Amino acid sequence: MIPPLREVEKPGQIFNGPKQYKNMLERVIDPEKINVQADCIEMSELYAGExxxxxxxxxxxxxxxxxxxxxxxxxxxxxxxxGIHVLVSGVTDDSAQAIESIFSEVINRMRGVEYRFRKENVRIIVSEEVEEKFSAECVGRIIYDAVKSIPAVKSVKVRMICDENEFMKIIEKSRRVHENREKKSESLKDSDVGRFYGCVSCQVYLPHHVCTITPDRPSPCGTIYSEAKAAEELKLVHYYFPVDRGRTIDEHKGEYEGVNRAVEEMSEGAITKVKLHSALDSPPPTGNYAEAIVFYIPEEDGFGIVDRGYRKKTPTGLTFDSMEKIIVGQQVEGFVGVSFAYMRSRSFLKGDGGWNRVKWVSPNVYDFIMEFLPYELLKSIKTMG
Structure with a gap:
């Protein structure tokens, strides 16, 4: 069952202020589920798209x-x-990882604060107007109240890490925990489940964007299937929704009748067809926080992959930022946002030839794929510093 659509901005439509913006927010946030307020800083769901x-x-x-x-x-x-490190009791590990998804929700409700990206890549932008109000103590209290409000949670310990040594120690632990969770979910395949999950969190900024998260296809921002499943079941946030897989149209490229139907409805007809494992033929649209971008290199008849941290130009002459401006919120054949978790997938770009057609990757991506790709395949992939 897909949540009903509410009125949102149409292309070319003039933005009419808080009332219209609130309608957009109501389709991706359920304030009643995470109803937190703070004395330390001004908060409102109206600021979530700031x-x-x-x-x-x-x-x-x-x-x-x-x-x-x-x-x-x-x-x-x-x-x-x-760093935000939270210990909870009363829930499973699947539910614990889903709780991470509420951090961006509550912090983005702060006036003059923007929370970007996920997991080990978080960036928080604090405007000058709230510089004196924004603090670890303030954020810690808000996170504590938000997590404590979840009925299944029995106890909450919030650790706000602002010490360099402890930060480096726990961020490495965080990376290991998330990698282990991803590996744990790798045994599950798209064909093993009848239900995928959709996500419309980016519709706060991109009114027609929708992601599809499956066992073989984590979202470009790094959300894996078990996280989306647990978040939807816990009803922590309102932007995940179940998608019945439906009839398989093209298993190799990852096209399913139920996914097409859901994407068309949630994008209000802007996108009518998605092939989950292709960059060339109806690729999934790319939201705000892709960890990396796959791009087609015509001269090589193959692909390159550039991660967000790589600032130089790629073999096409484009940087990550310039590609992102072209594709964000759009379905652009020849480009697709991906996560590091998807790079591990057995179905990575299988509709286009998979890793055999990857010709170039940025250094961070190369370091990552060295862990699981065979040496003979790695030798055929170029990189540069």
Whole structure:
């Protein structure tokens, strides 16, 4: 059952202020599920789509684990780093990882604050107007109240990591935990389940964008199937929804009748067909926070992959940022946003030849794929510093 659509901006439609914007928000956020307020900073769901173009950039990570403890602990006083490490009891590990998805929701409700990306790639942009109000103590209290409001959660311990040594220690732990969760989910295949999950979180910024998350196809921002499943079941946030897989149209490229129907409805007809494992033929649209972009290289009749951290030009002459501007919120054949988790998938670009057609990757991607691709295949893939 797909949640009903509400009125959103149409292409070329003039934005008419808070009332119209609130209608957009109601389809992706359920304020009643995470109803938190704060004395330390102004908060409202109306601020959830606010873009902060200039301000202090805070590097962070998000990690929720099953564990014991209660209260809020502030570790260190650095202002350029802020890791969020939460221990919860009363829920399973699948539910714990789903709880991570609410951090961006509640922090983005702060006036003058924008929370970007997921897991170990978090960036928080703090505008000058709220510089004095935004603090680890403030964020910690809001996160504590948000997680505590989940009925299944029995206890909550929030650790706000602002010490460099502890930050580096826990972010490495976070990376291992997330990698292990991804590996755990790798045994499940698209064909093993009758239900996928859709996500419309980016519709706050991109009114017609929708992602499809399957066992073989994590979202471009890195959300894996078990996370989406647990988040939807817990009803933590309102932007995940179940998608019946339906009849298989093209298993090789990953086209399913139910996915096409859901994408067409949730994009209001902007996209009518998606092939989950292709970059050349009806690729999945790309949202705001893709970890990497796959792009076609005509001269090679193959693909390149560039991660968000690579600032130089790719073999096509385009940078990550310039590609992202072209494809964000769009379905553009020859480009597709992907996550590192999807690179591990047995179905990675299988509709286009998979890793055998990858000719170039950025250095970070190369370091990552060295862990699982055979040496003979790695030799055929170029990279550069």
């Amino acid at each position: 873009r902060v173009k200039e301000g202090r950039i805070v590097k962070g990570f998000e990690l929720v684990e099953v564990g014991r403890g209660d209260g809020i602990e502030i570790v260190g006083d650095r202002r350029d780093i802020m």
